[in-house]
Ligand SMILES: C[C@](O)(C(=O)O)[C@H](CC(=O)O)C(=O)O
């Protein structure tokens with residue numbers, strides 16, 4: 519079979535823009551696969567928020583992110599893009615990140631030009647490293663990959679503090695350093711995406727995260743602006759949280775779940791997604807009933 523990186527690149531050719539959808543765990547990955555997506559995303563915020571109940575402020579480490587990634591890649595062949603924040607260390611740390619991600623079956627990563635004390639891209643107070651330091655991060659990542667198809671995506675958070683032209687300039691420097699794709703973070707208009715894609719000669723990703731700085735642009739609009747990848751990092755996670763909140767509240771309030779059962783996925787539906795009956799059948803064969 520093609521390598522994960524090759525599968526990601528093939529997906530990018532098959533769809534414009536390629537929709538890359540966030541999955542916070544392996545079960546969500548199965549749901550996304552059934553919905554027809556061609557590429558998946560493990561969000562740094564998702565790992566921090568969902569797996570650890572922590573804010574997305576650079577508090578999770580390589581091993582923790584890898585573990586979440588591995589659980590997803592062991593259950594689906596869809597290529598998985600993983601958020602590596604600022605890379606988990608300096609040059610040697612970044613090299614280790616790339617190797618561990620490759621070993622975990624990941625298709626590619628994105629690295630951002632924020633300082634190590636990173637913030638969410640859509641929040642104030644982001645600090646940046648200079649472009650030269652970010653280029654060193656990109657070079658370290660490119661040198662480390664064993665599969666040439668493993669995707670090294672450079673994310674620039676510079677729009678907020680330096681403006682669009684300076685962010686484009688940074689993006690082009692990251693491409694010259696070897697970045698395969700550019701993650702243009704927290705752009706505020708379609709026109710700014712147009713400026714990016716006109717000036718940057720590799721595929722550009724738009725992060726369509728809710729309640730942030732970027733309007734909820736459609737794939738049609740993004741395609742017309744030349745955007746090649748559309749990311750939905752936490753959409754399903756936010757909806758799951760709302761659903762869980764309402765179920766917990768109802769059970770606590772009513773002393774029964776009767777009013778919310780019709781909001782639930784049924785046991786049979788759960789099993790269908792898991793392919794439960796195939797596993798059960800296997801078990802029956804291994805241990806026939808006496
Ligand atoms: C894409 C992102 O890096 C993530 O970790 O998912 C976040 C998403 C978000 O907080 O909405 C980011 O944009 O910084």
Ligand SMILES: [Mg+2]
Pocket residue numbers: 561562563574601603
């Ligand atoms: Mg992130």
